[in-house]
Amino acid sequence: MTLSSSSLSKLLRRNAHDPALAWRLFKLLALSPCPSPSPPPFSSLSFISLLLARAHMLPELHSLHRHLLLLPSSASSAAASAAVAAAAADGGLLDPALSFFASLRSRFPSCPPPLRLYNSLLRLALRSRRADLVEVLYKDMLVCGVAPEAYTFNVLMASLCGSGRIESARVLFDKMPLKGCRPNEYSFGVLVHGYCRERRSLEALELLGEMGRFGCRPNLVIYNTIISGFCREGRIDEAEKLVERMRQEGLVPNVVTFNSRMSALCKAGKVLEAYRIFRDMQEDRELGLPRPNRTTFDIMLGGFCEAGMIEEARALVESMKGSGFFRKVETCNLWLSGLVKNGRLLEARELLEEMGKKGVEPNLRSYNIVVDGLCREKMMFAAWSVIGLMQKSGISPDTVTYTTILRGYCSKGNVSKANRILNEMVSNGCFPNLFTCNILLQSLWKEGKLAEADKLLEKMNEKGYRLDIVSCNIVIHGLCKNGKLDKAIGIVDGMWQYGSAALGELGNSFVGLVDDAGDTRKCVPDRITYSILISGLCKAGKLDEAKRKLLEMMGKNIAPDSLIYDIFIHGYCKHGKMSSAFKVLRDMEKKGFDPSTRTYNLLIWGLASKQQLDEILKLINEMKEKRILPDVRTYNYLIKSLCEGGMAYKALPLIEEMLQNNIIPNVTSFGLLIKALCKASDFDAAQGIFHGALSTCGEKEAIYSLMCNELCTCGKALAGKELLEIAFDKGFTIERFPYKNLIEELCKGDHVDDAQSLLNTMIGKGYLFDPATFMPVIDALGKRGSKHAADILSEKMMVMAAHHDEPNNVSDSHYGKKKKEASPETDWRAILHRDDGSGIALKILKRVQRGWGQGSIPTPRPQNNDFLDAWESTG
Incomplete structure (x- = not known):
């Protein structure tokens, strides 16, 4: 039985809902032996290949590919093989697609693969986050003499931008006209997104001026991307100007535009500005603004919760319930997370129980949010009750749940209970991941259980866990904390050559690990590693050695940050070398690092330990001149100095000054005054401060x-x-x-x-x-x-x-x-x-x-x- 190409295509399409039946028909009608073997009709072959790929029918797809390999070598056979490879790529099957592509290149070395196949493979490599594969495929295109088109360049630029190589993407963009490809709107969009992702929105804005040169006009997506970037960088005025520019060019900002602005403002901590936009969208119909959608409400709810504006968030939730926007589990999880983050654990538990009654079934994340909050507050019994509630609803705890519980017990120093949790976790089929192991490792080092920590490292090696930089930093921090600085230095030095295998210096089974010096994923020291080591050396008074480590990290192209400078300041202050601490401050400013409140607090702490009250007051005035806001610690150090200097009555007005500056005094603030006044036998004044403390702190x-x-x-x-x-x-x-x-x-x-x-x-x-x-x-x-x-x-x-x-x-x-x-x-x-x-x-x-x-x-x-x-x- 034979059918024409068009008839076969129609028959296959009519049976597309049943890929297995379509495949049987294709085999019967297109792959039957005939006097002169030839590839099946191209359109039918492309269709059945894509159908099999999308249905993940791998044996059938491989069978089709093997049939094509048996055909005589010809241009049509090469095209047929390329069609199967492209279909596998379009269906998201990376390994089979690469296998088919390799077979094609091997069997038809003189016949370059079609551009469509390269584009399909590049697109899949990009989606799979395989930047290495993107580069390999592009180089192969050039070797085969296949000219890329605009789409090809767009995929390549997207890959480069995704891996943080924006400069390389820009070079490629500039080469497009030289290769006979005119950039289109998508090309500009990719580059704009890359710049904004790198917080370089002004350079993204400059691209808008170049679009006209290629006959392109900015679209809503490009405008929304730059507006979001400006908001994220705190350039609110530029964002507003761009919105006005959109209107002038005839583009009406849509709900995505406003959601982008609100999201960026909330992430930048400017929740009230986001709320102003939200309120206008709800109320100001005269401006023709888009109405808020569910995403808008979710953004606003998340912003309120993150900023600790829990009552405003509660009012919004009630509004969402009335508008029907509180019926998705993702929205409920946002509110759960906000309640937990702001210490409303009882309300979170009640919401969890209420969700099911309101027709919104909690998912695993819902329960894990509440369990995590309870464990952070060390309310382990309550956390177990939530897990019981989870199991009653038919949801089994996962590795995240058990790891959270285990971390809770480790934070309480209850290692024996952590042992039982680990037992239960494994018996229930939830095997610990590297994060779980790192929590246990950190707990053991914190408690000084060096032998047990060493044994855990050995066990992790036996179970095939690949240690990451977090694991190494935990070990280095533990060694520093326990006074084993020489071992810590030895491990850091060894990591540059052996990666995590350098932990073999501890004497465990890591000694036998294979040298991974050629592995690109090798653990090498980072800024945190050196911060830990330098901090340990400074605390031990080995300040000269700490300076040598600073020079070493800079020689390894690891730039210090303000935290490193603060560590040195703390070290000098701790050992009474105040002049050296102030030299670090001035050097920090010369290098372009802005001192923070923490930096000045360390200096004030050092001066307070030497009872240098006049110098403290000068430093506080310097903070004011530089518009660096003091915090409660700043005031506490000043109060402490005044009280220890017998000037408690001069410290009393500082409480009022703190309140005027929106700084809430804490228990330490009042405690210092109470002690000083009682020591001076002024119990009436002490009693007044005591009642003030109760009013302020609860x-x-x-x-x-x-x-x-x-x-x-x-x-x-x-x-x-x-x-x-x-x-x-x-x-x-x-x-x-x-x-x-x-x-x-x-x-x-x-x-x-x-x-x-x-x-x-x-x-x-x-x-x-x-x-x-x-x-x-x-x-x-x-x-x-x-x-x-x-x-x-x-x-x-x-x-x-x-x-x-x-x-x-x-x-x-x-x-x-x-x-x-x-x-x-x-x-x-x-x-x-x-x-x-x-x-x-x-x-x-x-x-x-x-x-x-x-x-x-x-x-x-x-x-x-x-x-x-x-x-x-x-x-």
Whole structure:
């Protein structure tokens, strides 16, 4: 049976909805043996090839290609093979397309492939982000003598711009007329996008003037790209002028134009300016502005959330609900992320539960957003409850979920729990990625577990993890932090030749890694690496060696940034070399780096440590002259200097000055003043600052504990007792409060009944505290002859002692945690070895112990923290 070419094409198109049936028909009608083998009709061949490629029917596509290879070599056979290769490329099949192309070049060396095939391959290479392949294909075109067209140049320029090589793209653009290709609107658009991406929007604007020379006119896309670039660079005036220029040229700005401007303004932190545009789009119909779409609302919602304008965001969400723009999970996730970022975790949890009821099913990202927020606040129990909610909805935790939970436990220093999470993660088929491993590695170095960190590196090597620069920087930072600077320097030096294999200096299995010096992806030190190393050297006082490392990094073409200069300033200030620190400041300015508030804060900190108040004031005036805004730390250093210099009353007006400058004083600001005023015995003024702190910072536990400590230190035990009782009523923990010292001072001052009352209140409130707190009261009652009351307290002390030594007994945040004292002799066990005349208390304790048959006091067992067991059974 034979059909004409046009009939076969029609038959195939009618069956395009069923690629398998179309293929069977094509084989039957076009690939049947005939007296003189020849390629199938070109149009039919192109159509079936593309149909197979888009359906990812690779065996059939390879079968077709093999059939063509068996045909006699001819121009038509070459064209047919090229058609199959082009179809594979158009269908997004990179590897088969390259294979077919290589076969074509090999079988028909004297027959150059058609330009269409090159264009299809170039387009796919660009989409696959294979800049290396784009260059190879272009060079092959030139070798084969295939003349590129404008489309070819556009793809090449897009590839160059995408890899940050804008100058090379511009050279190629300028060559187009010389190659007989006139740039079109797309050519200009590619180059404009490249310039704007590099934050060079003014150069992109200059291209608009060249378009007329080639008979091109700027379109909306080009205008929108430049407008967005101007906004992103903070050139708001230029963006507004360009919008007006659009109108003059007869182009009406569309919603994309306004969305671009709003998005860029929000990213630049100019949320109120973005909101002005948004409001005009909603209300000002006379200007003929486009109405906001869902993207517009999402941009505005994200901007409010990022800027911390949570109430404005809430009002917008209510408006979106009324307009029907709050029905997409992506929009809900924006609001979830905003709530979490601004500490509204309870609201985020409620929104998560509400989404399903409103017909918007949360996805995995929704749950991960909330889990991440809870873990960052170390609310691990609540995070697990959200994971339970996720599993009930049929969504399984992924590697991101487990990594987030694992990071939460690592941030709390709970490595044994991280071990169990890793076990569960692997058992559920979610294998840790490099990011997970880096979190564990950082946690181990942070805790000083050097052997475990070394073992983790070895395990990562065994499991085939390719370490990145982050991994190397974590190790280098850990070595610096633990005083192993020589090893850190050795690794950095070795990385230039061996990449991550230089970690073999630690003595682990990385010693056996193959030298990857020829690998273009080799880990080499970056600016962060040198920042870590220089910081470690500066902290250790090795400032000359730090300077040598600075010269080394510059010799390696790694330019220092302002942070590097700040590290040197901090190092000099820490070691009292203020003149050298100021030389770094002036050198920094000469090199074109603008000092920041952080830079000046470091200098002020150094001057404060030397009590050079006049120099601090000069530096603050210099900041004002340079329009560098002070922050809360700047003021805190100044307050500290004034207070330590006996000038606390001169520091008092600084609180008001901070508020006038929109700088919110923190607990440290008020704490410095409270301490200084209490030391000066001006308790009325201290009390006023205390209430000011509560008004400004909120009812924070730290403020109460600070005031209570100062009252106790200054002999105001009764006032401290009253404040501590207020703290009880507010449900604060008591670990930061000087409850032991207060009770002891009350007993010394013949206020035994007050001390006993405070002790009973603590017991009645359910606090768990150091049993040694009972001793001064028991001693005082015994000396006073109140034997029965002393016995009752002794029994309560032993109950407290039994609870105190139970592992993991503190689970409720309402309980005070065990207070770590400077000396172990303050621990309650030390009363058995005291020799301070407390015979009555000692006898009572021994009598109670014998009566209960307790024997010796139990000691908690050490925990096993080897989390690497989780990998032992995995392949």
